[in-house]
Amino acid sequence: MSAILALPRRIVRLPSMVLVGLTILTLVAFAAVFAPWLTGWGPEEMDMMYFLEGPMPGHWLGTDANGMDVLSRILHGARIDLGVAIAAVAIAVTLGTLVGLIFGYAGGWVDHVGMRVLDMFQAFPVFILALAVAAILGNSMINLILTIGFINAPPYARLIRAEVLSLRNRTFVEAAEAAGNSHISMLFRHLLPNALTPILVIAPLNCGWAILMLASLSFVGLGVPVPGAEWGAMISAGAADIVGGRWWTATFPGIALFITVLGFNLVGEGLQEQGVKR
Template sequence: MAPGVLTWTGAVLVAAVAILALAAPLLTSWGPEDIDPTAIRQGPSSEHLLGTDLNGMDVWSRLLHAARIDLGLAIISVAVAVAVGAAIGALTGYVGGWLDALVMRILEITQSFPTFILALAVAVVLGPGAVNLGIVVATVAVPSYARLVRTEVRTVRELGYVDAARTSGISNLAVLWRHVLPNSLTAVRVVAPLNVGWAMLALAGLSFLGFGVPVPQPEWGVMISEGTSDIVAGRWWTTVPPGLALVICVLGFSLLGEGLQERETRRRSR
């Protein structure tokens, strides 16, 4: 009962954000980068629902359009991380031997850095920009997926149907692709949605520090960063809405991920 409700709450939150992001141009008359010179740092009004920021840009419009970048980039970078991680994990887990040992040691070294520090380091090397930001987040997430998949592959490759496939005369790569990989993604299916929330936080965090999306583009981390000076002056509308948006997204993905995990454990224990 309860896990079901939580999963659905998570799904509804995520879906709501996604719909708002897609429908952004319909929900506001202002473009996200349009400047209203007559209204700078103004509070919420009928013209500007959530007021304007220091450049005279509409906060409501920027909030909606930022969801496209934050949500989209988070999902894409996690998808890329899963694909690359699964490929590395499947290959090393299936082949084993020195290749496995070497790759695993390299992954362990990268994982021994605190994630955000590592992300910062990569971001400094790559420089700012939306695409680079996605690459940073994906890179940092690859090792954990690789290890997850590798562990499962090592179990699955010993199973009867893998032996059966190997004796059927299809190539090793085909055995890996047809049988081993699809049956080794159970943990990943659960962890990936959970990680989208983490990826959004990482994206926003890097942007807040100035390593992400350049200024005129709408992005929650940048919006919060730009609004820091407003907080002391009592102009809450430039920072609180993007902050809340982040909270809602992370919460949504966490609930969704935990719900999926719950369902998976039940399915296995049956």
């Protein structure tokens, strides 16, 4: 009960940058959850009376080339972009943390060989590697989550490994080993809780990066398949319309993408700044 009562005070003490970021993300999440009630149109529902019409009553952000409501597609697209990003980063954190724990704790040839394998993956440009994996696996939602999560995992593995290596020589770790704790207990009871702090800072930043990666894959046709409501796919479909002066089909999804990524970056940067001050 005391922890719950202290929660408002802890939130107020957060840096203003984090509070602004959390406010943005809360609004985006609210729009995603209540999307069906915030607009009278479905994300793939066509209005046969209005094609490529600008903002007007009933279609507050206009319609696209298929007569679909842009606002509805943006709100429903928030579900896809947030869902894929959070799920992908969760996979990356889990996989990277396990690999980093094993490499850092085992040391020796296991660590050496494992890090060289990670070097091989990180030698490729990130987006090129994502394109290759997405092209091989296909562009279903599950495959996109796995692709982005897989690409994100090596940096987490390196970070956790470095933390574990620095913790190996601490007194409490040596005491735990002397007490006869098993390897599993050493990894998950003593090392992991003390190595997770940097993850809390980097994960929000990577959520923003994951959304950009999903949008980029969709923009080139390897992301969410048409007619799915996804911001990158909407920007790609509306890019040709800008030439004809129909700017709303690509501009509004771009603004939604920018604001959401900004929210994640503000949270991550604010937490990082707070960590540096401490």
